[in-house]
Amino acid sequence: MIRVELLRIARRPRTWMVLTLLCGLPVLVAVFVAVTKLAPQPGQGPAFLSAVLSDGSLYPAAGLAIVLPVFLPVSVAVLSGDAVAGEASTGMLRYLLTRPVARTRLLLAKLIGTMSFVLVAVILVAVTSYITGVLAFGSGGLRPVSSSASAGSIASPVTGTSIGGTISTSLSGTPLTTAQLGERVAYGIGYITVSMLGVAAIALFLSTVTDSALGAALGALAALVTSEVLATLDAASAIRPYLPTNYWLAWIDLFRQPILWHDVQRGLAIQAVYAAVFLGLAWANFASKDVTG
């Protein structure tokens, strides 16, 4: 069933459309920035974007920062919300279950399918962003760049990678080799993929509750928006560390020297908790559910 699900996702036109859109956004941003040479000031706009003018090979990080806050979670919510409810509304669910596919296995296949999509999407965004970045801004990995880097060193200074002014100092000036940068990007891809686990689990749970794929996706998005709103609210600061979106940007710490693991670890733990709770609920609901759709 898992293989079938992956095959089905791969053969679905919608999958490719979402991937195209996801990869297209960083390209669009790159075109604007490259044409105007107007990068956001350090501390404003998506992370890393201010640094890419001087080094195109940093653009994968910028590209990920562009799609992460909204675009990626929205597509995850839509796909995961469709996972069971979509099958139910077309009637395929009853034919899969009578084939038979065990219900637990079906849920597992759906989750693996969604997460595989996220992984592929994140990798594709990183790759297309790298190509775009190098084409538009030149590669900084092979020549000295940036006033802050010492002359002659193979350096990729990540300066002012802050969002909302929470990050200020850190790694400015410390050089990263291309190999290090590659490693950090790989870590980032992994972390971002895991970051989507919470949304995917919430949407999958809602997908087992309703037969409307749209309803499930909207429900998951509502949870996300709530989380994002509460994250900015000082009055809600007590629960902030437990919000699913709170550590989403912790992957930026992976680009510091040395890597700051604290938030990354917290982020992974939070995602694990959300995944466990909502997958548990999804399983409990779906395993004993009357399939009438």
Next chain:
Amino acid sequence: MITTHQVTKRFGAVVAVDGVDLDVREGDRYGLLGPNGSGKTTLLRMLLALIFATSGEIEVAGEPIPRRAARVLPRIGSLIEGPAAYGYLSGRANLALLDAAGPGDATGGRRTRKARIDDALDCVGLGGIDRRPVRAYSLGMRQRLGLAAALLRRPQLLILDEPTNGLDPRGIREIRDLLIELNSDGVTVLLSSHLLGEIEQLCTRVGVLDRGRLVIQDELDRLRAPTDRVLLRTPDAEQAAALLDGKVDVREGDRLVVRAPDAAELNARLVGAGLRVEEMVRERRSLEELVMNATGPSADRFDAPDAGRSAPPNGSAVPDDATTPDGETAPDGADAATPDITTAQDAS
């Protein structure tokens, strides 16, 4: 093949299936009849472990459902409430995906997949289908594809819910012939329909559901056994009525309904008396009358409170104990073999 014991399903306050003792024997072509909303689909879904019964026991092919459903389901082909397929894939791709999703055991497997798909498509008349996506299929083609999916694993038991929906008369006939052929190869067929004609022409056994209760279950031949009455048409109706005094149940113009166990003898008697006989036929109970008598109004009908009384003329004319679960018709006064059909005929 299928036995249920007092199976009941409640959805909240609604009792969809109420204490049903279904008995489908191996080799049967079993037709499940009943008005819309009488619980046919719910019952079939419970047999396939899609819906869990509130109470009661279900056994399919000797295994308890839903506990051992995973062992039985590979041997069952089903079509429940219309076919379904991924619209962006071709029919073949849909069947391949569906087959690959199931267990790769003796009933299926990758090596035989292509041959089985070809066979199934041939069976339902889609052997020459092109690569167009299912999205572009007509209603009838989708129905055929759904049947092909049910046949994919060469099942021992077919559970089909309204299998001829969306097919034209020729298509209906093809499917009927296909099911009869499969059945003669040993496949047990359980199908539901609200089309009496379809059941009458296809099935060997019949069950009738009414508001969740199984009110009739018997061999079709026995249900339609001749009554001991004869329908007679003669231009000399007056004389015939006089001759057969006391045995004429109904007389309308030149038509008589006569109580007579032997039609040939009745004919000889009439002719012997010099009366002309235009038509003479043993009265048979029709399935339609049986069902109409045994069932109430459709669940999709909502009459206004004051108009409700006059709605269906024969609705629930038969008391609930008129048939026992195993289908024996209960005695009805002196005339044990004749149920309440007489009232229906009198009315016409």
